[in-house]
Amino acid sequence: MSSSWPLWEVFVRGKRGLNHVHVGSLHAPDAEMALRNARDVYTRRNEGVSIWVVPAEAITASSPDEKDPFFQPSGDKVYRHPTFYAIPEDVPHL
Amino acid sequence: MNADNATDSVYDGLVDQEDAHWAFGTGFHEPLAGVDRAVPDVDRADLTAYCLMLGDDALVLSQRLAEWCSRAPELEEDVALANIALDLLGQARLLLTRAGEVEGAGRDEDALAYLRDEREFRNVHLAEIECGPFAGGDFATTIARLLVFSSWKLAQYSRLRGSADPVLAAVAAKGLKELAYHRDHAAQWTVRLGDGTEESHRRMRAGLHRVWPFLDELFTAHPVELRLPGVAVDPAGLRSEVEDVLAEVCRAAGLELPDAAPAARVAGKAGRDGVHTEAMGYLLAEMQHLHRSLPGAKW
Numbered sequence: 001m002s003s004s005w006p007l008w009e010v011f012v013r014g015k016r017g018l019n020h021v022h023v024g025s026l027h028a029p030d031a032e033m034a035l036r037n038a039r040d041v042y043t044r045r046n047e048g049v050s051i052w053v054v055p056a057e058a059i060t061a062s063s064p065d066e067k068d069p070f071f072q073p074s075g076d077k078v079y080r081h082p083t084f085y086a087i088p089e090d091v092p093h094l
Numbered sequence: 095m096n097a098d099n100a101t102d103s104v105y106d107g108l109v110d111q112e113d114a115h116w117a118f119g120t121g122f123h124e125p126l127a128g129v130d131r132a133v134p135d136v137d138r139a140d141l142t143a144y145c146l147m148l149g150d151d152a153l154v155l156s157q158r159l160a161e162w163c164s165r166a167p168e169l170e171e172d173v174a175l176a177n178i179a180l181d182l183l184g185q186a187r188l189l190l191t192r193a194g195e196v197e198g199a200g201r202d203e204d205a206l207a208y209l210r211d212e213r214e215f216r217n218v219h220l221a222e223i224e225c226g227p228f229a230g231g232d233f234a235t236t237i238a239r240l241l242v243f244s245s246w247k248l249a250q251y252s253r254l255r256g257s258a259d260p261v262l263a264a265v266a267a268k269g270l271k272e273l274a275y276h277r278d279h280a281a282q283w284t285v286r287l288g289d290g291t292e293e294s295h296r297r298m299r300a301g302l303h304r305v306w307p308f309l310d311e312l313f314t315a316h317p318v319e320l321r322l323p324g325v326a327v328d329p330a331g332l333r334s335e336v337e338d339v340l341a342e343v344c345r346a347a348g349l350e351l352p353d354a355a356p357a358a359r360v361a362g363k364a365g366r367d368g369v370h371t372e373a374m375g376y377l378l379a380e381m382q383h384l385h386r387s388l389p390g391a392k393w
Contacts, residue, residue, distance in 0.1 A: 005168070026170050033286075036279065037170035040177050 007056040008034040010041075012048035020052050028053075125268055126188060130260040133196055136322055141259065142197040143216065143318045144326050146206070147366055148254075148262070149189030150217035153207055154374075155243060156182035157381050158221065162236065165227040174279060178240070181272040185265060192261045208385035212375055213368040219357065220308040222365070222374045230373070231304050234287050234294070238301035241280035245339045246312045248273045249332040258324040281343045288347025295348070302344070303352045310356035312336070316366040 005027040011020035023042050028034035034053040043051065062070055074080070133141065159179035166172035190203040201209075224230030225239045251273060254266035287298035313333040319326045344351050363369040384391055 027168065028170065033282070036282070037174065040174040041170055044173070044177055 005029050008038070008053045009056050009059060010034075010038040011052040011054070012038075012042055013050040014047060015049050020050065023047075025056060031055075125184065126261065126264050129264040131195065132260065134258045134325055136258075136325055138196055138198065140318050140321050141325065142193050144322055145189050145193035145196060145262070146214075147216040147316070147318070148265075149186045149193055149206070150215050151221050151243075151247070152182040152189065153186035154215070154217040154377065155221040155239075156180070156186060157377055158225070159236070159240075162227055167233055171233075175236075178276050178279065181269075181276065185269050185272070188261070188265045188268075192259075192265070204385065204390075208382045212370055212378055215370065215374065215378070216366050216368060218308070218311050218365045219371050220305060220312060222377055223305070223308060223371055224373050225301070225304065231301060232297055234283075234297035235301035235304050237280050237283045237287065238298065239305045240276060241284050241343060242305055242309060242312075242336075242340065244273050244277035244280055245336050246332060248277055249335045249339075250327050250329065253327045253332075257326070262325070277339075281346075284343050284349070285347040288344070288349040298347065299349055299352075302349060303354060306352040306354040307357040311359075311364050311366075314364070314366075318366075 006029075007025055008028055008031075009025050010023050012023045013020045026034065026037050026041055028037050031053060035051060038051045038053050042048070156179045159175050159182070162172065162175045162179075164172060166175055186207070187203050190206045194201040194203065194206055220239060220243055223239075225235040226232045227236075248270065251266040251269050255263055255270070257263040257266065284298060287294040289295070290298075313329050313336075315328050315330050319328060341351055360369045
């Protein structure tokens with residue numbers, strides 16, 4: 001039966017979290033049941049207040065093979081960080 | 095979750111607290127904190143018996159649902175049924191504790207759950223009958239039982255919220271949210287199976303036929319319930335509400351309501367009187383044997 005049920009990725013927002021975070025995956029025949037299964041499998045210890053489920057096949061992921069061309073070029077571009085500005089003292093939260 | 099983004103984990107909220115046993119203590123609260131535990135001015139033996147009726151319903155069905163652990167058709171459903179079983183166990187603990195408190199004979203929840211014999215249990219037959227995973231049915235039968243039980247309990251607890259016993263009222267208020275989910279879970283599956291394949295429809299139909307004879311007992315008042323006006327709920331008043339819910343779910347599922355004769359009573363007695371089906375002794379043997387072999391065992 002499992003083999004015929006598609007895979008879903010589960011994202012949960014914790015009580016004090018601002019954003020939904022990936023917590024795992026599960027099998028379910030449709031979105032409605034995926035949401036319920038996620039509730040039962042991933043929030044049974046008081047972890048969350050909101051759940052998203054996304055069909056795993058709807059996620060396009062970067063490939064580990066492309067890791068270097070994808071991410072290494074940004075590793076030495078310190079000038080891309082806006083750290084060279086003088087910040088006025090009366091600007092909070094920066 | 096790898097180390098790089100560990101700070102993003104929703105589980106962080108669980109471990110950054112002082113309570114080392116994070117799996118059991120993360121912002122949880124005592125379910126009946128602040129509830130007045132005064133015993134209303136009624137016959138104590140009657141109130142004790144009523145608490146046992148409610149507590150045993152929950153305890154025995156919890157035990158039945160726990161039998162599905164590792165045997166459900168899907169891992170996700172395995173966890174779902176276990177969650178429901180644990181919700182009911184939580185209700186049973188509060189109710190049996192209250193029964194012991196009102197009785198005043200020094201029996202705690204464990205003594206009542208593990209050291210009473212079959213004739214002292216007051217749960218309805220619907221909770222104890224076998225509905226799978228072993229004898230008596232399959233997953234659909236268990237769903238049929240859960241649908242009937244949770245629809246009935248929901249109606250009962252919604253009235254019990256106004257009970258003159260503050261503890262029963264608080265247990266009912268807390269349990270309503272849990273039961274609403276149980277009923278929703280069962281209704282979802284009833285519709286899926288009833289409106290699914292020919293085979294799933296056949297099984298769901300058979301499941302409803304299996305549990306239907308035990309419906310009548312749910313609405314048959316016991317003298318104890320009638321002697322506690324204002325404290326206990328008269329189950330006869332729940333029938334039309336529950337039957338409406340069941341009819342609506344069955345209609346959505348494309349299933350006909352079973353037309354089954356009520357299960358026979360023994361000289362007019364049934365579960366509320368301590369008269370049980372042949373399945374009950376086996377259930378208790380499994381549930382109680384550890385505690386009876388090793389009194390007070392903990393792990």
